[in-house]
Amino acid sequence: MxxxxxxxxxxxxxxxxxxxxxxxxxxxxxxxxxxxxxxxxxxxxxxxxxxxxxxxxxxxxxxxxxxxxxxxxHGDMGTSLSMNQPVADVIWGAVGRSALLAGISIVLVAIIGIWLGVYAGVRRGSKSDNAISMVTYVNIAVPEFFWAIVVIMLFAGYLRILPATGYASLDDGLWNWLRHLILPVFTLVTGLIAHVSRLTRSSVIDVMNTQYIRAARARGLSERRVVRDHALRNALLPAITVLAIDVGVLMGGVVVAETIFSFPGLGRTLIYAIQHMDLPLLQASMMVVTFVYAMANLSADLLYAFLNPKIRYGRGDA
Known part of the structure; x- marks a missing residue:
């Protein structure tokens, strides 16, 4: 290892x-x-x-x-040309807010997407499977900015229960902090949940048709134990890989969401640097995004190898 x-x-x-x-x-x-x-x-x-x-x-x-x-x-990112302050000070504040947004989103994508995929996969052909499939097909086809416009019009414009833009810290109160996160997070996770659930469903269906699953059923194990102890371990391997890929997709979505919702994170900082030709800020922002994406893929590789020893022992690591 x-x-x-x-x-x-x-x-x-x-x-x-x-x-x-x-x-x-x-x-x-x-x-x-x-x-x-x-x-x-x-x-x-x-x-x-x-x-x-x-x-x-x-x-x-x-x-x-x-x-x-x-x-x-050496940690010296230079000085922002447009803000006349150290780039590191600008970047790390933005990175913290984007990490909060992306972290909440990827956790929700993993939990909800995998659960929906497993639920639909073990109930293949049922009404619930068909309903989940229909919803996921729609969400995959619809771009993020469309959902952003819809939720802004509905919750910020018509119902007036959530803010359309901005960010609040925990010092402003827990509910106020949450209110500013709900719409950006919803915009980010909608399509990714559909993506993960579709892949997980397909993986579960493939695994449930294998010989060792039939053997487990023949031994008299309950369907719950068959799914939990035998099917999930192998069925979740592709989901782990796609989650790492979705981190890269999420980084692109963060730029869109932060721009639409005026959320002061790394994505909006990147757009600001491009608009103002602030090269030190732009270079640092792009390197941070690259580093995050590389770390996400590394984490997925290591977790994949942990769950599947053939990856780290033998030809799987080539």
């Missing part, structure tokens, strides 16, 4: 290294001049040239990259 963990960690490090180069290069070819952005529209060409020399902007790109990557590794 240790060898497997080391191999996966090496993949993560390599992925982050490659992505850091791509992120740096992409931000370097974006239109605009950092020195001009810092000094303003009325700066003279001489002042801009002087600042470019001070910032090392005339150095080859690989020298600039190594300087930036070294600073990032």
């Amino acid at each position: 240790l060898e497997y963990v080391i191999k996966r960690l090496a993949y993560v490090v390599a992925t982050l290294a490659v992505m850091s180069v791509l992120i740096f290069l992409i931000t370097q070819i974006m239109p605009g001049n950092i020195a001009h952005l810092i000094l303003g529209d009325f700066a003279s060409p001489a002042d801009i040239a002087t600042l470019e020399a001070q910032l090392g902007l005339n150095d080859p790109w690989y020298v600039q990259y190594l300087r930036w990557a070294s600073a990032m590794l």
Whole structure:
């Protein structure tokens, strides 16, 4: 198991290294001049040239990259051009709020999505299975922003029981804190729950038709024990993988939800950095998103290997 963990960690490090180069290069070819952005529209060409020399902007790109990557590794994310404050201060506050939003969402997706999938899978062809399938098909087809518009119109516009935008801390009261999370979380989880439940249902149906399940039933075990002790362990393996993939999908959904609901998280910070050509803030935001996605996939790989020893012993780890 240790060898497997080391191999996966090496993949993560390599992925982050490659992505850091791509992120740096992409931000370097974006239109605009950092020195001009810092000094303003009325700066003279001489002042801009002087600042470019001070910032090392005339150095080859690989020298600039190594300087930036070294600073990032030491926790120095630079200074925001538009806010004139350390990027780390801006990022970590936004990351905490986005982590709260994404964390609640992924837990709900895992619990509700897997439960619905198992429930529908063991009752294949029943009215409840058909009802769940119909709802999930609709939710998979409908984009997130549609549900965002619907819930804003219904709960914030018509019923006026939930706020349409903003964020409240726990210091403002538990209910006020929850009220600002309900609509963004609902928007994020609706499609992902449908995705996970459909995959789980298919996996459960496949497992329930295997030989060892028939053997367990032949031994006189109750259907509950057959499902709990024999079917779930193998049926949940694909669900674990898709949950890791959904973390990446969730990161994209967070950007949409935070923009629509004016939620001050990492997604909205990323959009702000693009709109204001704030390259240090943009680079740091993109690296944090990449790191989160890499960690989610690493966690899924390790959990998958824990549940299925063939992954870490033998050909499964190739």
